[in-house]
Amino acid sequence: MDIGATQNEKSDIENVPVAPPVEEIDPVIEKRVRRKLDTHLIPLLSALYLLAFLDRSNIGNARIAGMEEDLHLSSAQYQWLLTIFYISYIVFGFLTIMWKVVPPHRWAAGCVLGWGLVSTVQAGTHSWGAMMALRFFMGATEIAFGPGVPYLLSFFYLRHELGLRAGLFLSAAPLANTFAGALAYGITSGSPALAKWRVLFLVEGLPTIVMAAVVWFLLPDSPEKARFLTEEEKAVARARGVMQAGAATRIGGVNWKEMLEGLTDLKGWILGLMYFSGNVAFSSLPVFLPTILNEMGFSSVNAQGLTAPPFFLSFLTVIGTCYVADRTQQRGITIAILTAIGGAGYVILATTKSVGARYFGVFLAAAGIFPAIGNVLPWVTNNQGSDTRRGTGVILLNLIGQCGPLLGTRLYPSSEKPFYVKGQSVCAGFMFLFCLLALLLRTLLVWENKKLDRKYGTVPQQKLAMQEETVRGEAKRLAAGSENYGPLFRYVL
Secondary structure (H helix, E strand, O other): OOOOOOOOOOOOOOOOOOOOOOOOOOHHHHHHHHHHHHHHOHHHHHHHHHHHHHHHHHHHHHHHHHHHHHOOOOHHHHHHHHHHHHHHHHHOHHHHHHHHHOOHHHHHHHHHHHHHHHHHHHHHOOOHHHHHHHHHHHHHHHHOOHHHHHHHHOOOOOHHHHHHHHHHHHOHHHHHHHHHHHHHHHHHOOOOOOOHHHHHHHHHHHHHHHHHHHHHHHOOOOHHHOOOOOHHHHHHHHHHHHHHHOOOOOOOOOOHHHHHHHHOOHHHHHHHHHHHHHHHHHHHHHHHHHHHHHHOOOOHHHHHHHOHHHHHHHHHHHHHHHHHHHHHOOHHHHHHHHHHHHHHHHHHHHHOOOHHHHHHHHHHHHHHHHHHHHHHHHHHHHOOOOHHHHHHHHHHHHHHHOOHHHHHOOOOOHHHOOOOHHHHHHHHHHHHHHHHHHHHHHHHHHHHHHHHHHHHOOHHHHHHHHHHHHHOOOOOOOOOOOOOOOOOOOOOO
16 A cells, blocks of 8 residues: 655645645655664563563463462452453553653653562562552553553554554563563572562562663654654654654644544444454463463473463564565454464364363464454554544553453463363454454455545546646645545555
């Protein structure tokens, strides 16, 4: 899908707002800007998300490292520790829009410091009630950070560049689980002075506190404020901002009319249901996989280590599929294939008793669910044409989608061990529902694009008309940035 525009182009459609003048974008400098953003921004944000997911999901490793016995937790109480995290995720989901209101380096630093402190303090808890309170506050600080980062990336990248970058960021989730298994293996196989699960929380929580200071000084609020860009590169970054949103300045107020439009958009509700379906499995797999492997007959130590390979496979798959979806602009088909694979993995887990077959099912489940989630978030930002609409889309996604973990975290009670047939079956069903919703949304977007073609003419027709006007010396500027609901805007399928 061609969405580019230059300062000398314009559609002849009336009543479309005209974008402010922008400098001509030198493709060589633009490539340099993109490369610098990729090397300075993505690694920092990915490292933060890796720590966030590590701090969120290490409770599964802590459980089989002695926490359940030391705190005298019942199966129901452990499930509530997982559920309370997502209750605060829902309650504070509106905080995503704060990325646009508060300078991002301040907002991110506050969030990172918050969950880092909470994660570390977990090592000193001695009761279920104290752990419940900490898990609630951790959810509030993490929802304020993680789900909003793809929205933040839309301040720096164009629509067709977002998918891969969001995928690189989101791939930190399965990578964190890879490290969680390996790190937990290293800690729990030794003989530390403290209880092993307490050491686990300390080792994985303290680095997050340090990173709060790092993000305060290194995270730029916008491309034109990035210290690593030259003045020439900042000028190109400003021009890219106009192309993306019709304005160079992106941090500031919220357009309430656009927010209302975003909240009532049917496409946003379908995406929310997709996210809900995916989160049923996404929330349960990291925290219950050590237990599932333990019930397969592996020792607690070996179960920790065996979680790493499936998560590393899903890490590679997230990056690969987001790249392919960006290049082909076929995100719906990509998600449908991934969710079908993940659903097949859960069917194997629900119907077989062989250890080898079930471990293979874990690989399929992990390689399906994490990449599918990794492609849903950029699909939201791909298909909104203004910053407020993008932020609203992410808020709606989380308000609906984060209800999924309320179910997912309660699917594996101890009474259902060792095969947890009900939990695996429910996850399989939601993965296939995820698949059907992706195909439904893609069909709707095809219909919407045809409506835009009838209204404005196809994109090739508009390009040809602009070339003819140029020959006649009548060329006018393209209206309102092709990526900002202008005549060249088309939905990513």
